[in-house]
Amino acid sequence: xxxxxxxxxxxxxxxxxxxxxxxxxxxxxxxxxxxxxxxxxxxxxxxxxxxxxxxxxxxxxxxxxxxxxxxxxxxxxxxxxxxxxxxxxxxxxxxxxxxxxxxxxxxxxxxxxxxxxxxxxxxxxxxxxxxxxxxxxxxxxxxxxxxxxxxxxxxxxxxxxxxxxxxxxxxxxxxxxxxxxxxxxxxxxxxxxxxxxxxxxxxxxxxxxxxxxxxxxxxxxxxxxxxxxxxxxxxxxxxxxxxxxx
Numbered sequence: 001x002x003x004x005x006x007x008x009x010x011x012x013x014x015x016x017x018x019x020x021x022x023x024x025x026x027x028x029x030x031x032x033x034x035x036x037x038x039x040x041x042x043x044x045x046x047x048x049x050x051x052x053x054x055x056x057x058x059x060x061x062x063x064x065x066x067x068x069x070x071x072x073x074x075x076x077x078x079x080x081x082x083x084x085x086x087x088x089x090x091x092x093x094x095x096x097x098x099x100x101x102x103x104x105x106x107x108x109x110x111x112x113x114x115x116x117x118x119x120x121x122x123x124x125x126x127x128x129x130x131x132x133x134x135x136x137x138x139x140x141x142x143x144x145x146x147x148x149x150x151x152x153x154x155x156x157x158x159x160x161x162x163x164x165x166x167x168x169x170x171x172x173x174x175x176x177x178x179x180x181x182x183x184x185x186x187x188x189x190x191x192x193x194x195x196x197x198x199x200x201x202x203x204x205x206x207x208x209x210x211x212x213x214x215x216x217x218x219x220x221x222x223x224x225x226x227x228x229x230x231x232x233x234x235x236x237x238x239x240x241x242x243x244x245x246x
Contacts, residue, residue, distance in 0.1 A: 104146050104171050105238050111151035112213055112220050113234040121215030122155040123165040123195045125180065126245065130206040132167055139164050139177035146173055155213075165198065165210075181205060185226065192228070199223040209244050211237065 042061060049058040108124070115122050125132065140161055144150060146168060154176050155162045164177035183200035199210035204226040212221045212228075220237060221230040224244065232240070 100145065100171060105241055107146045107148045108151070108168075108211075108241070109234050109238045111148040112211060112237060114148065114152055115155060115213045116218045116220050119215055119218040120152065120155050120157075120213065121162070121195055122151070122211070122213040123180075123199055124151070124211040125165050125167050125178075125199070125202055126209045126211070126241075127167060127169040127174075128207045128209065128245070130208065132169070132202075132206060132208060135165075135178050135180055135202065136167060136175045138179050139175050141175055142173050144173045146171065165202075183226070188228075196221060196223075196228060200226055200228050203227075209241070 046058065046061040048054070049061060112122070112124075114120075125135075150173065151166065153159060154166060161177035165175075165180050166173060167175035167178055180198040181201040181204075182194070182197040183204060185200065185204075188197060188200065193214070193216070195212050195214075199212045199221070200223045202208055203210055203223045207225075210223040212223065213219075214221070219230060220232045220234070221228055222232055222237060222240060223229070224240075229240075
């Protein structure tokens with residue numbers, strides 16, 4: 001007769017399954033996969049030795065398994081360190097390195113400050129959890145690192161992509177020249193142009209963050225959850241991005 005299945009047992013199974021799944025996702029494509037396959041083979045041979053009474057083989061594998069933790073720590077210390085660091089990392093940066101993550105904020109903010117000084121109009125949208133694929137049907141698809149020179153060149157008036165929005169996904173520039181929905185709010189200041197209205201519009205229908213640089217005044221603004229915050233400094237913008245993306 002099987003014992004009654006408690007709700008705690010179901011939660012226990014789900015938690016363990018989730019941990020195993022996330023672990024495999026994190027170690028996919030690393031040397032740790034080879035280690036796990038090796039351990040499976042070792043345990044299989046060990047179980048056969050126990051079953052058929054192969055005492056010498058069993059003794060050898062028993063001593064090997066006893067020291068396997070020490071072997072793993074020594075050989076895979078760098079992989080373990082990266083794994084532990086990745087557990088607390090934002091999903092937004094999961095496909096770029098830590099060096100690229102650090103440069104991301106500097107390059108993006110430096111580009112906005114430079115365009116602000118030169119009064120180059122810009123609209124940069126950063127995807128978060130809600131996908132922006134439906135807004136990427138029109139424009140030019142890219143796959144490039146977030147680089148200040150690249151961003152500035154795209155929004156130069158001579159560029160064919162300068163009128164649309166740039167979309168950043170998972171820490172990389174994925175789209176330029178995209179068309180976004182305008183805000184439906186009736187309380188928008190009349191002084192705000194199309195870029196600002198589009199920046200507000202995309203944050204009304206998604207959880208994205210939009211950065212707007214005014215072509216007339218050179219002021220930097222950002223929009224989030226349908227609200228717009230104007231006249232933001234470079235350091236202020238970097239602080240907000242780290243809070244929303246980190």
